[in-house]
Amino acid sequence: MSVIGYREKIKLLNNKDDLFIKLQKINNYSESQAENVKYEILNISGDEFYLVSGDRDNLLKTTALNTHRITKFDKDFKNDVEEALEYLKQNFEEFYIVIKENVKYIVNLTLKEDSRDIDSTITSCSLPNLPYVIFISYKAGYHIPPSNVISTKNKVLLAENIYHEAIHQIVNMSILKKNVLPKNYSSATSPKIDIPWRKQQKEERNKAWELDRVLHATSVYANLLQFRKKMLNEIVNNDFKEFYKEACNSGEESFNHLLNSLYEKIDYFDVDGKDIIENIKTYYS
Structure with missing residues (x-):
């Protein structure tokens, strides 16, 4: 992995395969609360990612994302994510590896109806207390920073936003594990x-x-x-x-x-x- 500015790989936990473990250790979730997080497996040529489909206890309540809600991936959005990741794996493996090593769970967010006057739908986001978890919305196929928006969705934009969040994960882990601040x-x-x-x-x-x-x-x-x-x-x-x-x-x-x-x-x-x-x-x- 070659990431500009970051000399070495940093793993926060030895076991990246269980979101429940991370929730219990980092967010003080009880086992029963953690089990309320539901997901489906997305297989990318043998690599597993997990699309979060719901959370009855709402991970977002204590975050700046509390204006949003977790939404199950519909067939089209799931296919879009799959296509974007496959595109990177087959054509730009150096970027795909960064995602594979730093992203495990992908959460689809929608802005709540009663929050439309105070916030706008996020494109993508990561939170320091949820390592290996990224949040995206439908906008991730249409918008890339700083403010470039296109009218027809494109897998390159979605791929970029997922890669974008993988870099955020590296920064989060560096801040948690090293003397950054x-x-x-x-x-x-x-x-x-x-x-x-x-x-x-x-x-x-x-x-x-x-x-x-x-x-x-x-x-x-x-x-x-x-x-x-x-x-x-x-x-x-x-x-x-x-x-x-x-x-x-x-x-x-x-x-x-x-x-x-x-x-x-x-x-x-x-x-x-x-x-x-x-x-x-x-x-x-």
Whole structure:
């Protein structure tokens, strides 16, 4: 696995095959609560992923995703996820391996009806207290960051968003296992960095980001730029190629803003955090 900024693989648990174990250890779920999480197996040429189909105790209640609900994958969305992962495995194995090693459970989210005035449907998301678990919505086939949206779904966008969340998993695990942030670091008191392309968001928390969130985004963009360049070389449809080329350009602008802002605040990080930032900056120098 070659991930820009991160020198080594980090595993949070030895056993990645049981979501129930992770819930009990990390979220203090009881065994009976954990068993309420239901999933179906998605087989990608012998590799198993788990599509979460429901959770009666609602994993989302204590998270910033409490405006959403878990929705069972319908046949079309399941096929879309399968096609996207198969596409990567057959054509871009280096990216597929990053997903295989860092993503096990995929959760489909829908915005609740009573939350439409205060939030918008997420495209994709990961949470530090749920390692190997990623959240996506139907938008993952239409939207990639920072704000590139297409009217017809495409497997490349869905594949990118899944890869995107795999990088978030690596950052999460690094923060949990290494000296990335000082022991007294708190998101509540962290300096904020303005995010120009998020100024129209409904929630204030999305308009300026804390340093840990900026580290996540910088790490993701550092790797997505390489992903996009390789994808761009393979795209034959002219309209989609133009769309994706614009995504490459806007992604690079966002990345440069994030990296420069982060580098200005590098002294707020611990030794491993500084190392990650320096590695990313060196790679793109």
